[in-house]
Amino acid sequence: MAIIEIRNVHKFFDKVHALRGIDLSVDKGEVVVIIGPSGSGKSTLLRCVNRLEIYDKGHIIVDGNSLDNARNINIVRQEVGMVFQSFNLFSHLTVLDNLTLAQTVVRKRKKKEAQNIAMNLLKKVGIPDKADCHPIQLSGGQQQRVAIARALAMNPKIMLFDEPTSALDPEMIKEVLDVMLALASEGITMIVVSHEMGFARAAANRMILMDEGKIVEENTPDEFFKSTNKRTKLFLSKVLHMV
Amino acid sequence: MGEQLKPAPGGSKLAYIPRIGWIKRIDPWWGLVLVVILLATLLVTAQADPFRNILIFVRDGILITIIVTISAFLIVLVLGLFGGLGRLSKNPFIRFPASLYIEVIRGIPLLVQLIWWYFAFPVVIQQVGEWLNIAALVGFRANPIVMAILGLAICYGAYMSEIYRAGIQSIPKGQMEASRSLGMSYFQSMRHVILPQAVRVILPPVGNEAIALLKDSSLVSVVAVADLTRRGREFMAVNFNPIEVWTMVALLYLIMTLLLARLVAWIEKRSHFER
Numbered sequence: 001m002a003i004i005e006i007r008n009v010h011k012f013f014d015k016v017h018a019l020r021g022i023d024l025s026v027d028k029g030e031v032v033v034i035i036g037p038s039g040s041g042k043s044t045l046l047r048c049v050n051r052l053e054i055y056d057k058g059h060i061i062v063d064g065n066s067l068d069n070a071r072n073i074n075i076v077r078q079e080v081g082m083v084f085q086s087f088n089l090f091s092h093l094t095v096l097d098n099l100t101l102a103q104t105v106v107r108k109r110k111k112k113e114a115q116n117i118a119m120n121l122l123k124k125v126g127i128p129d130k131a132d133c134h135p136i137q138l139s140g141g142q143q144q145r146v147a148i149a150r151a152l153a154m155n156p157k158i159m160l161f162d163e164p165t166s167a168l169d170p171e172m173i174k175e176v177l178d179v180m181l182a183l184a185s186e187g188i189t190m191i192v193v194s195h196e197m198g199f200a201r202a203a204a205n206r207m208i209l210m211d212e213g214k215i216v217e218e219n220t221p222d223e224f225f226k227s228t229n230k231r232t233k234l235f236l237s238k239v240l241h242m243v
Numbered sequence: 244m245g246e247q248l249k250p251a252p253g254g255s256k257l258a259y260i261p262r263i264g265w266i267k268r269i270d271p272w273w274g275l276v277l278v279v280i281l282l283a284t285l286l287v288t289a290q291a292d293p294f295r296n297i298l299i300f301v302r303d304g305i306l307i308t309i310i311v312t313i314s315a316f317l318i319v320l321v322l323g324l325f326g327g328l329g330r331l332s333k334n335p336f337i338r339f340p341a342s343l344y345i346e347v348i349r350g351i352p353l354l355v356q357l358i359w360w361y362f363a364f365p366v367v368i369q370q371v372g373e374w375l376n377i378a379a380l381v382g383f384r385a386n387p388i389v390m391a392i393l394g395l396a397i398c399y400g401a402y403m404s405e406i407y408r409a410g411i412q413s414i415p416k417g418q419m420e421a422s423r424s425l426g427m428s429y430f431q432s433m434r435h436v437i438l439p440q441a442v443r444v445i446l447p448p449v450g451n452e453a454i455a456l457l458k459d460s461s462l463v464s465v466v467a468v469a470d471l472t473r474r475g476r477e478f479m480a481v482n483f484n485p486i487e488v489w490t491m492v493a494l495l496y497l498i499m500t501l502l503l504a505r506l507v508a509w510i511e512k513r514s515h516f517e518r
Contacts (some may be wrong), residue, residue: 050424052420053422077423078425079422080424082424086419088418090436091418091419092439092440101427101435102427106425106426151424154426
């Protein structure tokens with residue numbers, strides 16, 4: 001049963017046709033990895049799924065709620081967690097407060113309860129000792145793990161990852177990917193825009209290549225890496241530069 | 244942004260201060276405050292006539308100046324917030340009035356605005372009252388202090404709106420996106436995420452406005468408010484000693500602005516440490 005339905009979605013930035021008719025459905029518990037060159041529309045597509053970007057044509061239905069207008073926007077956003085390339089932690093708050101803010105404001109949880117949930121999640125991502133730090137005092141990898149925990153604190157059914165490791169030093173990528181791998185094994189629905197092929201191989205149920213606002217190929221990882229599609233082969237050869 | 248917050252390698256700032264100078268640990272600008280206060284005290288004690296008499300005479304004027312400044316500034320803080328948010332609104336029916344307010348008010352001298360609120364506005368109300376046959380409006384009399392506070396606040400609110408707008412715009416877009424993606428509404432995001440960060444950015448210009456407002460409050464002396472400036476003029480009208488009166492008035496303003504500047508600096512320093 002599809003938890004995300006994307007039908008014939010188009011998006012324009014002024015005259016630039018960023019998404020040219022995207023059709024995609026994601027099942028509950030599925031992990032979908034989207035790759036593609038920059039400017040191919042993969043981030044735009046991801047941002048449409050929680051209406052951070054407003055699409056101009058087509059339909060998106062998330063867990064039964066249509067996103068075609070703004071009416072369901074906050075319901076959907078409570079169910080869809082998002083992790084950004086640039087972390088976007090609230091810099092004026094401590095790590096703990098970053099995790100409890102939306103819980104208390106949106107989910108109306110008591111402060112104590114929110115803090116318990118937050119501490120458990122910080123343990124899960126391996127940095128409970130940083131609860132009282134400010135984001136600026138953390139490394140990039142730690143910040144991104146806090147950002148993941150912050151999204152998880154809202155108990156989302158779906159997690160969107162927008163190039164979560166692209167801004168990280170090579171040594172910190174693994175600690176973030178480990179957290180994401182653990183999440184994938186827990187059965188949460190994930191859409192991941194990333195060029196981490198190791199993660200894709202290990203966790204993805206499906207891989208998608210986007211180019212120029214369209215889906216070029218959609219396949220299981222095994223088939224995808226053996227693809228005969230010219231565009232896919234060309235792109236993979238560049239991403240897997242060690243091959 | 245926060246790099247400078249870490250303690251400098253090799254210990255705290257205090258380590259660089261030579262042992263002799265406890266005095267150097269104090270913000271040197273307090274020295275200026277001290278000098279000006281000493282000067283005023285010296286004048287008042289050494290030359291009681293006329294300086295002490297002036298001080299006693301303008302005492303209630305100082306209080307009025309402080310009351311007008313503080314009340315106007317509190318309104319300015321609120322008005323500026325709405326003006327700034329309005330100017331950033333995507334809805335043209337909100338954005339346009341906010342922009343109009345700022346553009347119009349910015350283009351009229353403060354003195355003219357104050358005079359308009361005191362002399363013209365009550366007449367407008369009275370005529371509307373006659374037209375609608377409402378006795379309460381026909382008998383409307385303007386309270387000078389209320390009108391002065393209103394005039395100052397509306398004028399400074401326009402400038403403050405632009406400061407708020409710039410402050411809000413200086414916060415990276417990702418902060419709002421992250422906050423919205425967690426299900427918070429626009430206003431919840433503003434309240435809990437954007438404004439607390441913006442306030443720190445705009446503290447210096449806001450402090451600047453507070454000091455400017457204190458000084459510009461002297462203009463209310465032309466619209467029947469017995470503030471420090473007006474009381475000074477009243478004293479001079481009787482005793483005719485301009486040098487002494489206006490030197491004393493200038494010193495009193497200077498003491499107030501210097502103290503306010505120290506207060507602003509203290510708030511800035513404190514909010515900096517909280518990051």
